[in-house]
Amino acid sequence: MNRLSASFSLTLAAIVFVALALIPVLGSGYWTGQATRYVLFGMFAMSLSLLWGRAGMLTFGHAVFFGIGGYVMATMTMGLFGDGILSELLAQPWIALPVSVGGAALAAAALGWFLFWGRGVSGAYLAIITLSVAVVVEQAVRGFYALGGDNGLVGVPALATWAADPFNPVPMFYTVLVIAAVVYVGLDRLLRSRMGALLTAVSANPDRLGHFGYSVFVVRLGAFVLGAAIAGLAGALFVATDGFASPSLIGFGLSAEVLIWVALGGRNILLAAFLGAVAVRLAESFLSGLLGDFWLLALGMVFMASVVLLPQGLIATPMLWLNNRWNQGNRSNSRDAPGPANDGMV
Amino acid sequence: MIEAFPIFLDALSFVLILVLVASGLVIVFGMMGIINLAHGELFLLGAYTVVVAQGFGAPFWLAAALAPIVVGVAGLAIEFLLVRFVVHRPLDTILATWGLSIVIKQLVVLAFGPGSHSVAVPIDGAFSVGEFSYPAYRIVLMIVATAVIAGAGYVLVGTRFGLLARAVIARPGTSASLGINTGRVTQVSFAIGAALAGLAGALVAPLISVDPQMGLGFLVPAFLAILVGGAGSMTGLVAGGGLVGGLDSVLGGWISPVLAQITVFVLAILVIRLRPGGLFPGRGRRP
Numbered sequence: 296m297n298r299l300s301a302s303f304s305l306t307l308a309a310i311v312f313v314a315l316a317l318i319p320v321l322g323s324g325y326w327t328g329q330a331t332r333y334v335l336f337g338m339f340a341m342s343l344s345l346l347w348g349r350a351g352m353l354t355f356g357h358a359v360f361f362g363i364g365g366y367v368m369a370t371m372t373m374g375l376f377g378d379g380i381l382s383e384l385l386a387q388p389w390i391a392l393p394v395s396v397g398g399a400a401l402a403a404a405a406l407g408w409f410l411f412w413g414r415g416v417s418g419a420y421l422a423i424i425t426l427s428v429a430v431v432v433e434q435a436v437r438g439f440y441a442l443g444g445d446n447g448l449v450g451v452p453a454l455a456t457w458a459a460d461p462f463n464p465v466p467m468f469y470t471v472l473v474i475a476a477v478v479y480v481g482l483d484r485l486l487r488s489r490m491g492a493l494l495t496a497v498s499a500n501p502d503r504l505g506h507f508g509y510s511v512f513v514v515r516l517g518a519f520v521l522g523a524a525i526a527g528l529a530g531a532l533f534v535a536t537d538g539f540a541s542p543s544l545i546g547f548g549l550s551a552e553v554l555i556w557v558a559l560g561g562r563n564i565l566l567a568a569f570l571g572a573v574a575v576r577l578a579e580s581f582l583s584g585l586l587g588d589f590w591l592l593a594l595g596m597v598f599m600a601s602v603v604l605l606p607q608g609l610i611a612t613p614m615l616w617l618n619n620r621w622n623q624g625n626r627s628n629s630r631d632a633p634g635p636a637n638d639g640m641v
Numbered sequence: 642m643i644e645a646f647p648i649f650l651d652a653l654s655f656v657l658i659l660v661l662v663a664s665g666l667v668i669v670f671g672m673m674g675i676i677n678l679a680h681g682e683l684f685l686l687g688a689y690t691v692v693v694a695q696g697f698g699a700p701f702w703l704a705a706a707l708a709p710i711v712v713g714v715a716g717l718a719i720e721f722l723l724v725r726f727v728v729h730r731p732l733d734t735i736l737a738t739w740g741l742s743i744v745i746k747q748l749v750v751l752a753f754g755p756g757s758h759s760v761a762v763p764i765d766g767a768f769s770v771g772e773f774s775y776p777a778y779r780i781v782l783m784i785v786a787t788a789v790i791a792g793a794g795y796v797l798v799g800t801r802f803g804l805l806a807r808a809v810i811a812r813p814g815t816s817a818s819l820g821i822n823t824g825r826v827t828q829v830s831f832a833i834g835a836a837l838a839g840l841a842g843a844l845v846a847p848l849i850s851v852d853p854q855m856g857l858g859f860l861v862p863a864f865l866a867i868l869v870g871g872a873g874s875m876t877g878l879v880a881g882g883g884l885v886g887g888l889d890s891v892l893g894g895w896i897s898p899v900l901a902q903i904t905v906f907v908l909a910i911l912v913i914r915l916r917p918g919g920l921f922p923g924r925g926r927r928p
């Protein structure tokens with residue numbers, strides 16, 4: 296079994312998000328600011344877990360959508376679109392944010408249509424094509440001077456005046472945390488619904504799903520667009536937090552990084568993917584100064600070892616163990632308790 | 642006419658370099674189906690072997706001969722310690738080799754620093770005919786690359802080992818039941834692929850700046866060349882490499898190099914998407 300039961304998953308998520316919510320109380324302003332970014336990366340990782348862990352689409356270009364969300368947000372809120380009153384209207388964060396998400400979703404719909412229609416690309420071909428797409432998009436952005444080229448766009452406004460004080464990152468942190476929690480709960484509900492079963496089916500046996508009368512194309516495209524929309528949301532919030540949109544957000548480097556977070560955390564479990572991103576970023580901020588160049592070496596080695604020995608992920612493996620204990624305990628407590636198959640396990 | 646000649650030679654030498662780099666990958670990925678994202682780092686190790694050997698005062702050609710041995714042994718070790726555990730999980734192979742590429746890159750950074758090294762061009766001077774002249778080393782490189790590519794093709798098609806390798810690759814179960822030691826053949830094939838990458842790195846080293854990030858720049862075009870040509874055959878690779886490398890080189894002189902690369906990548910993606918078997922499908926593995 297490589298999924299968590301509904302009750303265990305909800306309990307664990309509650310613990311994780313409450314623990315994160317304590318960061319501004321216990322930690323300094325600096326760490327609250329950092330934690331905001333980690334949570335956004337965690338959201339980004341969850342969207343990859345949806346695509347890769349659940350729907351079986353290994354993509355090496357997921358940061359393209361993170362970056363599109365970020366660049367749309369940056370250009371709109373900086374007032375680079377239109378002129379006069381239109382520009383001011385488009386610069387409103389509450390208009391720019393949905394448009395950023397929509398932009399990422401639209402780009403994913405176009406790319407996904409191209410990739411999945413007909414027999415579609417999957418497996419290694421998908422990995423190599425998305426890798427090439429990420430390289431192309433990053434190069435294009437680096438060479439595109441209207442987007443700041445190599446330097447990126449500096450001075451992206453904050454989400455609102457209450458989030459604009461650089462010495463008080465607390466409001467933005469809680470905003471981001473609440474959004475991440477909502478995204479988590481929504482995705483978790485979705486994956487336990489019929490849609491989740493379809494995604495599992497499209498990864499396990501697309502031909503059979505097709506024979507049942509479902510469109511493999513629509514399921515794949517739907518997952519791809521949803522994953523990209525969440526990545527775009529994370530990207531847009533990230534540039535609003537950071538005040539800076541750089542080409543490194545859109546390219547191959549971040550795409551490969553998020554893959555490592557998700558693989559280390561656990562590709563099949565949303566919460567494990569989320570924690571994978573948070574844990575690796577946290578470890579990096581402590582260890583990269585301490586270890587220097589050895590940090591990346593250690594990360595690569597741990598990653599390699601985890602892929603070979605614990606393909607479920609370093610965080611997901613203990614989670615699954617606890618999950619089994621939890622469910623056994625529940626079952627022995629009440630005699631007529633439903634078995635794992637009825638416990639919302641998908 | 643005479644103005645077009647250097648453009649043609651530049652394109653040809655770039656194509657041959659690309660095909661040479663990808664020739665190891667065509668065995669490992671095209672035929673064996675192992676998606677080796679660390680191939681660029683094997684190429685990198687070849688180039689650094691030359692840097693180190695020259696540091697000890699070895700002549701270039703000795704260093705270049707040493708590179709495939711060093712990297713081939715590294716390939717054996719990689720197959721033994723990593724690849725054989727994940728080869729039955731293709732997507733995990735991608736991840737594991739990606740991890741390996743990070744590790745190799747960082748080891749090189751730790752040992753030689755992040756900066757770039759240069760390797761002296763072993764053959765100075767130019768080759769000139771009439772008013773036209775071209776760097777001699779590039780001419781020699783083209784000849785050597787052609788010979789290596791032809792040799793690798795011959796080993797795969799014309800020798801008993803090649804037959805065994807192709808048998809194991811196409812039908813592992815049947816081959817094993819016929820008494821072929823499939824594990825050994827896989828190991829040797831992987832090592833040959835690695836050795837070819839190392840040789841490519843050594844031969845190309847004098848023409849480029851040798852730095853720890855040089856692998857990725859060759860990895861993506863190499864994969865695209867293989868997929869465009871049709872994974873699984875040397876002839877497909879030559880065709881795919883010709884298209885990807887040739888177009889990149891010719892467009893690069895015309896419009897900007899960045900725009901050229903973007904155009905070539907986009908075209909290659911289109912070809913791979915519309916013809917998943919490649920333009921010249923071989924008889925190797927199918928997607």
